[in-house]
Amino acid sequence: MxxxxxxxxxxxxxxxxxxxxxxxxxxxxxxxxxxxxxxxxxxxxxxxxxxxxxxxxxxxxxxxxxxxxxxxxxxxxxxxxxxxxxxxxxxxxxxxxxxxxxxxxxxxxxxxxxxxxxxxxxxxxxxxxxxxxxxxxxxxxxxxxxxxxxxxxxxxxxxxxxxxxxxxxxxxxITEERVIPKRQKSEIQKELNLEGKKVILFTGRLAPQKGLEYLLKAVPILVSKVNNSFVILVVGDGPLRDYLEELVRNLRIEQYVKFLGFRSDIGDLLNISDIVVLPSLWEGLSIALLEAMAAEKPIITTTIGSNLEVVKDGESALLVPPKNSQELAYAIIKLIENPDLAERLARRAKERYKKYYTxxxxxxxxxxxxxxxxxxxxxxxxxxxxx
CATH class of the missing domain: 3.40.50.2000 (Glycogen Phosphorylase B;)
Known part of the structure; x- marks a missing residue:
């Protein structure tokens, strides 16, 4: 054949x-x-x-x-x-x-x-x-x-x-091996200057469908509601990178956002993250979402059709409407303030991955x-x- x-x-x-x-x-x-x-x-x-x-x-x-x-x-x-x-x-x-x-x-x-x-x-x-x-x-x-x-x-x-x-x-x-970390957590934290900070991770192509701008616009709300010890890691590249970097400068949130570009060490980055946020406007079925589930991470994502299917209508992730920065900010705050909820969602996400998405x-x-x-x-x- x-x-x-x-x-x-x-x-x-x-x-x-x-x-x-x-x-x-x-x-x-x-x-x-x-x-x-x-x-x-x-x-x-x-x-x-x-x-x-x-x-x-x-x-x-x-x-x-x-x-x-x-x-x-x-x-x-x-x-x-x-x-x-x-x-x-x-x-x-x-x-x-x-x-x-x-x-x-x-x-x-x-x-x-x-x-x-x-x-x-x-x-x-x-x-x-x-x-x-x-x-x-x-x-x-x-x-x-x-x-x-x-x-x-x-x-x-x-x-x-x-x-x-x-x-x-x-x-x-996806295979679970894809998200297994290869380096020590402390090594990555030191390399990216993340010691003592809550890490919010976004992975994906920097393109309109991923909705990253709405996460960035949520940062000023987060700053006003929580302490300053958090950072958003943006992993990926694409046609909107210049626009998004300019948006960060205009919002004056440079200290809270790190653009890392394309990285092959997704397992290491998931390992150091506390929350994964995927504010997609549309998807076929998100590989980044499956990676976060396989890595047993608390997830915030949007109420688009395939996401609802994967996380079973919110049983294994917090869901927010697309294009809604305020709801994204409140969902992040909710997980930061409720570690038991975050742990429960992460565990359910891993269970659904193993049952349906290997x-x-x-x-x-x-x-x-x-x-x-x-x-x-x-x-x-x-x-x-x-x-």
């Missing part, structure tokens, strides 16, 4: 890690796996893991009809002259262009994972209508659509994107899907070849 994951120019992030693990798991079965990506970080990680890289510049995040047609044609030619058994697409643009190219090239099996639709819970109705129409169209070019949460599966079916047979949910999962569970479901579609195609019971 030969598998190609199609990503395009999407930047390295949580979805990239899941694709890497899917590729590594498939290789354990002796299958050949390539990933089509142009992101430098992702290419480096793939090559270090001995996963094939297809450095074909044919899918771009921005919409440009003429350029996109050129990219579609080149991807179609590439797939037509390759012998992939499965094309597995990711991201909205990669999913649309990749599925159509694979369909035209008569690739035997086509799967698309929805890590998050091009529309979301903050989108205007017209935006949802336009993009859901495109998703409906693209659903005819693949054999299965995988959503990373039950919430997104239900939403897809409500919008007429696929049907009960075509759309399946395979929740994201990497082994996720990988097993994807491999079963590959085998199922491969065997049906091989036995000729499903006419996947397109004429």
């Amino acid at each position: 030969r598998i190609l994951h199609i990503v395009g120019d999407s930047k390295f992030g949580g979805a990239s890690v899941l694709i890497l693990r899917l590729a590594q798991k498939a290789k354990e079965f002796g299958w050949h796996v390539d990933v089509l990506t142009t992101d430098a970080t992702f290419k480096k990680v793939l090559r270090e893991s001995d996963i094939g890289v297809i450095d074909l510049d044919v899918i771009w995040r921005d919409i440009n009809p003429l350029k996109d047609l050129w990219g579609l044609y080149n991807l179609y030619n590439f797939l037509k002259n390759s012998n992939y058994t499965i094309v597995h697409t990711h991201t909205s643009k990669g999913g649309f262009v990749g599925r159509l190219a694979a369909y035209l090239a008569k690739v035997p099996i086509i799967i698309h994972t929805v890590h998050g639709f091009a529309f979301h819970e903050q989108s205007f109705w017209l935006e949802i209508k336009i993009f859901s129409f495109l998703e409906k169209l693209a659903s005819h070019w693949c054999d299965r659509i995988v959503t990373v949460s039950e919430f997104h599966k239900k939403w897809a079916l409500e919008l007429g994107i696929g049907d009960e047979e075509k759309v399946i949910a395979i929740p994201n999962g 990497e082994d569970s996720m990988l097993e479901k994807y491999m079963n899907l590959y085998f199922f579609l491969y065997n049906i195609n091989r036995n000729g019971k499903l006419k996947i070849k397109k004429s």
Whole structure:
């Protein structure tokens, strides 16, 4: 079996890690796996893991009809002259262009994972209508659509994107080893000058969907309500970094916020944190949330659909409405002042992670899907070849 994951120019992030693990798991079965990506970080990680890289510049995040047609044609030619058994697409643009190219090239099996639709819970109705129409169209070019949460599966079916047979949910999962600390807690605290301070951790790409600005705007409220011995660690990078750093300066909260950029020692940073705050405006299913749960940390996050599903409507995290700095501040204060509540939420979060969101569970479901579609195609019971 030969598998190609199609990503395009999407930047390295949580979805990239899941694709890497899917590729590594498939290789354990002796299958050949390539990933089509142009992101430098992702290419480096793939090559270090001995996963094939297809450095074909044919899918771009921005919409440009003429350029996109050129990219579609080149991807179609590439797939037509390759012998992939499965094309597995990711991201909205990669999913649309990749599925159509694979369909035209008569690739035997086509799967698309929805890590998050091009529309979301903050989108205007017209935006949802336009993009859901495109998703409906693209659903005819693949054999299965995988959503990373039950919430997104239900939403897809409500919008007429696929049907009960075509759309399946395979929740994201991570390995617990991912969050095991590798250095002493005191060493990290000393390195970042955090001794004696409550550490509030945010991890994620510095992009609009993560809602970080609302956490930063909560800091002046925190300063007025609690003592000065806290700091917010911002771990990650992205297009909003300059804006967010300027916001910190304008709010005059520089002493309370540290931008650490991209870090690979997430286990160490979770180990030194007292509270994890993830103020997302929308998500597919947050890897950062799963990391905090696996690390048994008290969590504050937002009442978006996939978060409600993961933390079971607030049983294992404090929930606040999106875009609400005041409620974020009050939730942080509540956990600081109620360590027993924080400990209880953290324990429940770890229990839910172990029951529903392990990497082994996720990988097993994807491999079963590959085998199922491969065997049906091989036995000729499903006419996947397109004429």
